[in-house]
Amino acid sequence: MSHAVEYREVAKADAPKLVPFFEAFYGQWFGEPVTSNSVQRRIDQARGIETFVVAEREGKLLGFASLRLVPSLDLTPYAELSDLFVAGLYRRQGVGRGLLGFIEQRARERGADRLILTTGLKNVEAQWFYRAVGFEDHALAMKKSIGVSKAGNPREIRAPQRSVLWRRVDATGTESFLLSRDDTGWHLEGNVVALLDREPAHIRYRVACDPSWRARSAQISQDRAGVQREVHITVREDGRWWVEGEEDARLRPCTDVDLEISPSTNTIPIRRLNLALGQDSEVIAAWVRFPALTVEPLPQRYTRTGANQYRYASRDFVTNLEVDDLGLVTRYEGGWSREAVADPGSSTLK
Template sequence: MRKSLGNGRASKSREIRTARRAVLWRRHEPMGTESFLLSSDEGGWHLEGQVVGMLDHKPAHVRYRIACDPAWRTLAAEISLDRVGAQRELHVTVRDGGSWWLEGEEDPRLRGCTDIDLEVSPSTNTIPIRRLNLTVGGEADVTAAWVRFPGLTVEPLHQRYTRTAANRYRYASGNFATDIDVDELGLVTRYEGGWSQEAAAQPDAP
């Protein structure tokens, strides 16, 4: 992966970034784990993760970095996939006006999408949860730029989030629905039928 997300707004304050929480998630079917770090700086929020698991019955290693502004609007993402020796990368930027660019080319299908959503990670549920900041009982419809694996293709996906309790959301998309429990930072602690948080810690200060 490249050293910079290539977005000045996302990287200008990198030297004073503060780690907020480190998390280990486990997925039971198909089996997988993710090591994740949430950090912030003057430019906004940063999500970084490494996912190890099975994709289409083959071992895979996914690495990603996502930058959001202080209001949790997606700015940029870098994703890499290593699957049985075959490597793929995807670079995403979101420009003023809401246009989404993949590998330097605009994808008009994604105009109007509000959040990036990685099929292989529970971390990206945090982005709309924090951005929407719903009250208990509130709900909102969003359209995410959904990154599929192993092809690293991107498509718009309509979703609904309903806050059913202080630490619980009902997520629905098409015929799929599930409950998501979160901590005080909006990070997933339990994704029904999918991921569970195995460990979490405040990283040590440098």
């Protein structure tokens, strides 16, 4: 039996299989719940403008890419690689190169003489990949949000709430963190520099919660000893959790994301539960371990012991937390200490 990867243009039957891929890649930016119908509708809307292709092996989708042909005042049009995504389990197996090769072939058939793309300034792994397959740095891409929400109102720009600098007190490590919000909910973004198993590591993450502080997605990137890895987590409206495009049924009872490497995610259950003084509650978090980047359910208990104090317990681990008015940790007993904080409009650190 052949195990070769097939590259082809998308078919209608692919829509249900693409749901976890769209959730992992687009996340909250999709603008609506990711369902088979919404995926098919987006593909239909783009037909004639975008050429959407998939990589498949033995009936299982491994990744997707999208090509856009752009008319130009030049003699020939150019092609744009608008999207490229490979599920984590299938990366570094040639799938991305295969998708790109298929896209290039389609672009040449349509008369394009060059292929361009944009990628995130901080997405170093993607930049290395594209350079390795022949792309060159060409220009600086810029953008300006002029979008309108589904309600017809100008889209709310993400508003910073507070930035924090934490320092590890039990080991070597620091974190620069930003809490912000917009019309979709709350956003936690951090950059952690630490030693993991005695090797220097840089972790970048983004966690999104809805307005009631229920976790919706998480994107984590880790650069350790020259090896870059990522994990993408999405939570559907029905409470099902997907990790790297695959549903993880173990996580269905979870309500929160907890990053082992950061004190920031303690804020999620603290804000969501809004416990009264003396009250406690048990939660189950999707616990992301480092440096393995595995995800597992972790029972936890929070007890509010003071106006800004909580006891945190999980398995045989117990510690005390002190938080500020936004629920951000100021002191994590035996773990982290807040070194500086700045609020919007403030020009100095506190």
